[in-house]
Amino acid sequence: MQSRVKFxxxxxxxxxxxxxxxxxxxxxxxxxxxxxxxxxxxxxxxDVLSGRTVEFPAIFVGADGRITGIADARTVRWGSDxxxxxxxERTLLPGLIDMHVHLDGPADIGGYGALGFxxxxxxxxxxxxxxxxxxxxxxxxxxxGSGNRNDIGLKQAIDAGYAVGPRIVPAGYxxxxxxxxxxxxxxxxSLEKKDGKEEGIGDSPDELRYQVRRxxxxxxxxxxxxxxxxxxxxxxxxGQLQVPENELRxxxxxxxxxxxxxxxHAHGTSGIKAAIAAGIDTIEHVSLxxxxxxxxxxxxxxxxxxxxxxxxxxxxxxxxxxxxxxxDNLRKDREIAQIQRDNFRxxxxxxxxxxxxxxxxxxxxxxxxxxxxxxxxxxxxPLQAIQAATNVAAEALDRDRDVGAIAxxxxxxxxxxxxxxxxxxxxxxxxxAVVKGGVLVKGG
Numbered sequence: 430m431q432s433r434v435k436f437x438x439x440x441x442x443x444x445x446x447x448x449x450x451x452x453x454x455x456x457x458x459x460x461x462x463x464x465x466x467x468x469x470x471x472x473x474x475x476d477v478l479s480g481r482t483v484e485f486p487a488i489f490v491g492a493d494g495r496i497t498g499i500a501d502a503r504t505v506r507w508g509s510d511x512x513x514x515x516x517x518e519r520t521l522l523p524g525l526i527d528m529h530v531h532l533d534g535p536a537d538i539g540g541y542g543a544l545g546f547x548x549x550x551x552x553x554x555x556x557x558x559x560x561x562x563x564x565x566x567x568x569x570x571x572x573x574g575s576g577n578r579n580d581i582g583l584k585q586a587i588d589a590g591y592a593v594g595p596r597i598v599p600a601g602y603x604x605x606x607x608x609x610x611x612x613x614x615x616x617x618x619s620l621e622k623k624d625g626k627e628e629g630i631g632d633s634p635d636e637l638r639y640q641v642r643r644x645x646x647x648x649x650x651x652x653x654x655x656x657x658x659x660x661x662x663x664x665x666x667x668g669q670l671q672v673p674e675n676e677l678r679x680x681x682x683x684x685x686x687x688x689x690x691x692x693x694h695a696h697g698t699s700g701i702k703a704a705i706a707a708g709i710d711t712i713e714h715v716s717l718x719x720x721x722x723x724x725x726x727x728x729x730x731x732x733x734x735x736x737x738x739x740x741x742x743x744x745x746x747x748x749x750x751x752x753x754x755x756x757d758n759l760r761k762d763r764e765i766a767q768i769q770r771d772n773f774r775x776x777x778x779x780x781x782x783x784x785x786x787x788x789x790x791x792x793x794x795x796x797x798x799x800x801x802x803x804x805x806x807x808x809x810x811p812l813q814a815i816q817a818a819t820n821v822a823a824e825a826l827d828r829d830r831d832v833g834a835i836a837x838x839x840x841x842x843x844x845x846x847x848x849x850x851x852x853x854x855x856x857x858x859x860x861x862a863v864v865k866g867g868v869l870v871k872g873g
Contacts, residue, residue, distance in 0.1 A: 465492030467512040467867045470502050471845060474521035477819045478834050480812055482851070486521065490841040494866030498837060514869050516845045516862055522815065523834050524568025524595075524842030524865065525857070526822035527787050527797060528736045529692070529713055532558045532572050532597070533579040534790025536744065539661075539754035541615065552579040559583060559594030561795035564871050566860035568842035569596040569822075569832050570789075573653040573692055573713065574603030574611065581648035593870065596842075598826060600692070601649040602629035604640050604680060609671035610659035610694060634679035637672075641683040651826075652684045654709075656693045657700035660761045661754070661791065667696035667765055668717055670703060677707035690827055692736070696765060698722065705729060711736050711825055713786065715776070716769040723779045734825040736786030737773045739807060740800035742766035744792035770807050777808035784825050785818035798858040801850075811854040841867040 467490040474486045487502035489511075507513075533555040538546070555575075562570055572580035580599035586592040605611030612630050613621065621627075629644070631637035641652050656672045658665030665671070672680075677693065684691045685708070693704035696716040704712050705725045711734045715722075718735075726733050745754065745762050776783060785804075787797035804814040823833025831840055845862035862872030 466490065466497070466507070466510075467514060467841070468507050469514045469516065469521070469841065469843060469864060469867070471516040471521045472518045474835055474843075475815065475851065476835065477523055477812075477816050478836065482520075482849075486835075488521075488835060488841065488843070490867035494840050494868070496835065496837050496839055496841050499835070514864065514873070516873075519845040519847055519861060520849055520856075521835065522566075522844050522846070522850065522857075523819045524832065524840075524844055524863070525566045525798075525818045526569045526571075526785065526826070526833060527562065527567045527789060527818070528571045528711065528734075528784045528822050528825065529573050529738060529786035529788050530562065530570045530794065530797075531574065531788070531790030532562070532570070532583060532594075532794070533575045534558075536790060536793045537748070537752045539749060539752040540758070541755075542753035548577065551576055552582060555579050555583045556586075556592050556594070558789070558794040559587065559592065559597070561793070562789065562797070563593065563595045563863060563865065564860070565795050565798050566844040566857065566863055567595055567797065567818075568840075568844070568863065568865050569598070569826075569828070571598040571600075571651055571692070571826065573600050573651070573694075575599070575601065578602065578647060584648075595865070596832065596840075598650045598828070599648060600651050600653040601644040601647060602640075603653040603655055603694070604629045604631065604637055604644070604672075605655035606630065606671045607632055608664070609655055610657065610662040610665050611653075611655035612662075614663040614665065631676075634676050637676050637680050638683040641680055641687070641689075645684075645687055645689055650689065652680060652689055652691045653713075654680050654691065654693050656695040656704050656709075657697040659694060659696065660765070661758050663755070663757070667714075667761055668698065668700075670697060670699040672700075672703075674703040674707050677704055677709060681708040681710075690825075705733055710734065711784065714738060714769065714788075715772065716765040718772040718776065720775075723776060723781060726776075726781050727779065732782060732824075734782040734784050734821070735776055736784050736825075737769060737776070738786050738788035738791070738800075739770045739773050740797070740803045741788050741792040743799075744796070770803070773804075774808040777813070782821060782825070783809075783817050784822040785814070798860065801854045801857045805854050811851050814854055815850060815857075840865075845872065 584597035658669035
């Protein structure tokens with residue numbers, strides 16, 4: 430085994446002369462002009478695709494923000510015109526992916542307290558929440574439902590350089606049934622919409638097909654449907670089936686026709702199984718999962734992923750009442766929280782595909798890295814938990830050519846931590862540096 434050397438000391442001994450970027454691997458051996466190039470170095474990186482830790486990486490990034498090559502920093506040289514991001518003794522990982530967030534949902538405003546703010550307030554809060562997620566190491570998020578299409582507007586603002594945040598896969602308005610979890614359930618009839626149903630609401634296969642087309646038309650890149658009741662709605666119970674299998678199938682078929690994937694909020698047993706049978710891509714929450722649901726997920730020819738938010742109950746129960754969350758909502762959270770965690774363990778043991786999903790907005794966006802600890806406590810290895818937030822999540826997003834791994838061709842979305850997250854996954858609760866598209870956005 431090679432002796433370890435201090436990476437900072439080693440770098441001072443590298444000769445940086447030379448006008449061309451030398452060969453980065455046998456497969457990509459070619460000289461490259463350094464103009465517009467960036468090189469990122471650190472002590473090591475975790476290759477989530479193989480599960481290996483690779484020492485002394487030099488990760489080369491093109492002007493488009495994608496990785497062009499990965500070399501051994503002890504043998505490669507680069508010219509003075511190559512921008513160098515030196516992350517020192519740290520461990521690098523791919524930028525993390527959270528598959529279930531609500532960027533326009535501040536966690537500290539609950540229940541009827543929301544009525545104290547104007548409509549545009551929520552979109553303004555999304556800007557800070559997006560930055561908090563990025564600083565926490567989440568360079569890609571899937572936003573599953575927003576008011577006023579705040580997630581689509583924020584994505585456009587970030588992409589255009591008007592705001593700083595992660596890559597957003599937006600859903601626009603969530604779909605659901607009249608009176609269901611994704612409908613407006615807090616107001617009396619006199620304050621409800623007068624000229625028809627709320628945005629996203631449908632009560633037949635045709636109405637819900639239309640809603641799929643409408644959300645996609647206005648910028649949705651994923652469709653979210655509420656198949657069952659929920660914790661934070663009023664007059665619904667988590668176990669209730671609210672959108673039956675034939676309507677879920679219509680949503681999935683229509684979305685897939687347009688090349689868009691579908692996420693189904695499904696706490697209840699019948700809703701979980703209906704969503705799996707209907708061809709939904711990811712099942713959210715999955716709280717009241719039974720053995721048949723696990724068998725259905727494993728047997729389905731088309732892949733299905735579970736997105737189980739098993740951390741946020743700690744915040745809800747400690748801070749919810751102070752934030753204005755109604756006792757009925759706190760009661761529902763108490764009733765299903767431990768059941769969900771136990772079912773997470775069963776799903777992991779059975780080998781179901783699982784992605785990282787925090788439901789940020791229920792809890793503060795900057796704290797979602799705490800879920801890695803709970804995922805490990807309930808059956809995952811640290812590597813499995815990391816993969817759930819990187820390459821496995823990227824596959825579920827259908828973005829595995831862009832994000833989810835430190836690999837040639839993918840965006841240089843990279844985070845750094847001081848320790849070894851494979852030995853202590855809690856390193857991911859405090860990310861020390863964040864690179865998005867080859868640009869350092871936090872730390873250094």
